[in-house]
Amino acid sequence: MSHIYDYFTNPSEFSVMCPKCENEALFETPSDPIEKQMPSGGLRIIRNNVHKKRIGLYKCSSCGTQGKTTISWPNDAYYKAEIKGKLFWAWNRDNVIATLSFVTSKHRDKKDYPESLKFLMHLPSHFISAKNRPDAIKKLTKLLGNSA
Numbered sequence: 001m002s003h004i005y006d007y008f009t010n011p012s013e014f015s016v017m018c019p020k021c022e023n024e025a026l027f028e029t030p031s032d033p034i035e036k037q038m039p040s041g042g043l044r045i046i047r048n049n050v051h052k053k054r055i056g057l058y059k060c061s062s063c064g065t066q067g068k069t070t071i072s073w074p075n076d077a078y079y080k081a082e083i084k085g086k087l088f089w090a091w092n093r094d095n096v097i098a099t100l101s102f103v104t105s106k107h108r109d110k111k112d113y114p115e116s117l118k119f120l121m122h123l124p125s126h127f128i129s130a131k132n133r134p135d136a137i138k139k140l141t142k143l144l145g146n147s148a
């Protein structure tokens with residue numbers, strides 16, 4: 001079943017696992033196009049499948065390497081964890097912080113996280129549902145703790 005989480009335009013910078021040391025590295029690549037010019041002259045919104053390979057430049061502050069590399073999303077995502085049988089991934093640390101904060105908050109308003117609003121809108125309810133909350137809190141906290 002396809003979900004909105006599978007169709008997501010990548011930001012131009014996000015976190016990946018360093019190909020050398022597996023710490024967090026910054027990856028730069030053009031964002032997917034969001035509109036397509038139609039022969040009729042109109043514009044059509046493109047549904048970009050997030051599961052694909054991307055070529056870009058990585059820069060790792062842990063081991064100091066940088067260069068051109070190909071990543072496969074979400075396999076090479078730095079922020080990823082299995083939560084109750086489904087793979088959670090995030091573009092960056094802020095997305096994880098926002099998700100954890102949202103899951104634990106009482107009033108649960110996605111608009112409280114303007115930086116990660118788009119991410120939270122795409123996130124399947126599986127990761128933020130009350131019944132998966134204990135596992136989500138545990139895994140997201142661990143994700144944040146593993147990063148310097």
Ligand SMILES: [Zn+2]
Pocket residue numbers: 018019020021022023025060061062063064065
């Ligand atoms: Zn590295």
